[in-house]
Amino acid sequence: MSTTTVIKSDVANPALASEGKKKIEWAARNMPVLAQIKDRFAKEKPFTGFRIAACMHVTTETANLMLALKAGGADIALCASNPLSTQDDTAAALVYEYGISVFAKNAVDRDGYYKHLNSALDIKPQLVFDDGCDLVNVLHTSRTELIEGVMAGCEETTTGVIRLSQMAKDGALKFPMIAVNDTDTKHMFDNRYGTGQSTFDAIFRATNTLIAGKIVVVAGFGYCGKGVAERAKGLGAEVVVTEIDPTKALDALMQGFRVMPMTKAAAIGDLFITVTGNRDV
Amino acid sequence: MSTTTVIKSDVANPALASEGKKKIEWAARNMPVLAQIKDRFAKEKPFTGFRIAACMHVTTETANLMLALKAGGADIALCASNPLSTQDDTAAALVYEYGISVFAKNAVDRDGYYKHLNSALDIKPQLVFDDGCDLVNVLHTSRTELIEGVMAGCEETTTGVIRLSQMAKDGALKFPMIAVNDTDTKHMFDNRYGTGQSTFDAIFRATNTLIAGKIVVVAGFGYCGKGVAERAKGLGAEVVVTEIDPTKALDALMQGFRVMPMTKAAAIGDLFITVTGNRDV
């Protein structure tokens, strides 16, 4: 089943490829587990003859995942699940340094976004990787001719899993999808530890404010809320948690956090972080 | 300068000696630095020909200090600095297992206390170890005939150092005293880390109460207060600090503790711990 892969692409600036390559290599140094998987893929070639359409954040971490799949023998077409997170240098590097088809430009508009999804689907995928269910949705609406060829897929995020669950319940989902979102390690790294740190990374950059000695109000004590509350405490803040679920609220209290309704917290907080998924709390 | 030491003693119950020995040996296992010092003393014999009168808590830790001094060649007479902390088994073991003169009975009355101090001084000490300045005070009042023979001494605690400083200022102190109390490691182990843990040890035993989720009010943020506040936080409490020194209060705030006057803290606390040295705060 030997094939000659043709690399297609729509990226912002090919000249950024070498800069992007350096960043991808830097990220690789912090992804030791993926490195082991890549080594195994390179030996076992489990994806030989498989075409994958992936709709994901086009970042250095995704790039390394793509390289691992390619090492495993896959033909890949990557498009962006969110144009705002697309790193143009990473996209360029994937095309011009590593020979992977990429359709992604930072901040592209709605039409461009869907054009890119369709370009990725042109690979006629047997496997699809989705992050938000847009790729799967296009397959089930305007590109139904491709569904027969799709064996299975996986979905990364909560929103996507909710949409897929509804489709499955309605009998509308035409191929099996794995809910990557629901794994323990996803909750740990992405929600608890990842969001915990990245929230404060963003606050540091936006406000240039010292957290120590501040009263930080965290709305919600799920995985993300726990992560944010722990980091706030670790940075020297006095932490107030608001939470409508009584068991979670009790858990927050037992961990030494102050717990109160937002109506009270609003009066004393210096910094408010909502991790409920809602803007109005 | 060989001498035949005569062991004198007044302890509660010689039959407790073997039990006391086991406890002293257990404590020794957790005093590795003293063990090294003892080994050096055993080789160098720096105290040969020296008589030491020590007025200290008669506990397993003090016992090991006495054994190190004895290994260094000292003749020792030990009395209790606080009869309430005297461990009768430890006292018995020092006399009957290790051959050290001890004058200490748990809960002895005021007359017995001073009788013991005088018995210890009967050794005609060249060196004195004090913990609260009572031994030095007796020397300077009713046993002045011994002062000429005293070369120097050391004092363990804050109260004792305050009394000695006043005596020195008044020109009344007749020999040099080292303020052991003022060393960094004393502040660390005794005040910060020691008091931090032992306070909660006592609270566990007295109240049988879960600390997690409680509001613990700590009055004072000196070395002891820091230690207590850190342990309260480490046990899952929400910690409130009251402190009249503005710099220390600011430091507490920057470490994530709530800081407020006691008039406010009194209304919300579940548990109150005063580490100011005053009963009324």
Place this chain on the structure above:
Amino acid sequence: MSTTTVIKSDVANPALASEGKKKIEWAARNMPVLAQIKDRFAKEKPFTGFRIAACMHVTTETANLMLALKAGGADIALCASNPLSTQDDTAAALVYEYGISVFAKNAVDRDGYYKHLNSALDIKPQLVFDDGCDLVNVLHTSRTELIEGVMAGCEETTTGVIRLSQMAKDGALKFPMIAVNDTDTKHMFDNRYGTGQSTFDAIFRATNTLIAGKIVVVAGFGYCGKGVAERAKGLGAEVVVTEIDPTKALDALMQGFRVMPMTKAAAIGDLFITVTGNRDV
């Protein structure tokens, strides 16, 4: 359905009743939720006409639970689920101060233990409270004549739930049992926060050792292990976790604990705490 309750009992020392009453009242002050439930029970009398046989730790906390049930109208017979935890003063107070039938003596032998279980069952219970499944087991073996009268029960602990699940699977369980053990708040208070603190309470009393600066090895990172590891950290220890479940091990690592196999941890630990349920790790 008015009944004249006859109080029966087998306790160690009736003279301890007034001391036990004081301790029960102290514990009540720290059980505000139960106080609310008791108030509601006193108004609604949901247990009027119900006989309850309870096999639990005979402690001040259990005593308050019994008082709440009695306030709700129940007739109660209490026996001990573990003779070693029986507080003789609490048992005496329940009988002589509060008029509840109790069959419990500290450190009673195996025969006495089963005699007490049978005495409690003599109440002919409609409801059973168990902690370890021994009471339910006696009902299903030597006291089968009572089964018909039992409506339901509840079980407190993991071991008991395991035994009950096996019975249910085999079709041998003759009435429904609620697995109290499996509630979120049980995991929180009993396993995570409760065991976390009480483990160190026990270590303080047994060893008189400072935890700060020690290397504490915690074997297992389930609810109990998390609680113990968090408290060890909060007391100033360097904490090493051993855990065979890779996801839990990863979670421990992400929380800043050192994670390694016990073969390595054994060489560096000062203090070892196994929370795996196994003696040999």
Place this chain on the structure above:
Amino acid sequence: MSTTTVIKSDVANPALASEGKKKIEWAARNMPVLAQIKDRFAKEKPFTGFRIAACMHVTTETANLMLALKAGGADIALCASNPLSTQDDTAAALVYEYGISVFAKNAVDRDGYYKHLNSALDIKPQLVFDDGCDLVNVLHTSRTELIEGVMAGCEETTTGVIRLSQMAKDGALKFPMIAVNDTDTKHMFDNRYGTGQSTFDAIFRATNTLIAGKIVVVAGFGYCGKGVAERAKGLGAEVVVTEIDPTKALDALMQGFRVMPMTKAAAIGDLFITVTGNRDV
């Protein structure tokens, strides 16, 4: 003593003034103590008739200090103590929005740097504010004609205080200087809490790496080292401290940090942070 102040300046881009003003106002919201001082200065006008030459980091925080001094009646000339930290928009705003003389351009070369210091000194200061002792040094070398007019000054940083102490010891310092550096609050905010957070702010931006689960090696356990170690722990790292002072090393150990020589730490660390002031540790 009415004077007509002439505003002189050398800044990069006047067009940045309005942007700089917004940032200065944002910073002001987080400087409540300075706001109170400014209000008092505005009433009491303690600096009326005083000319101040200030050599400091030209940032939004410094800008607010300048505005407080100006509110107090001072004539000010500000130059940059480190051209790399100069914010060109802040500099422009001070000149064009607030009417303060500023001589500072980001990344100016050595000649430009000294030209700016001299321009600031042209104000013929009675008071000097220094950060690193360069301004005082210029006064004592090439601008000695101004010394007679200088009443006093203050110095911000460790390096500057070391240089001044040497000058004072040699009898070379011609006017009194206050060592702001040596105050408790400077150690707290600048060294411990400030450096603790800003170090990780920088690491987040430079490496995009998750700290949780990493081994962070902190070289030095002074004020800065403590701050960095605490934040590393608070972010979920396992923290290793290297420290040559035995008392500080012991303190680190008692706080639960691993302590070892750098020769060992080098083999296991993921991230190395030196807060010793030396590059080679």
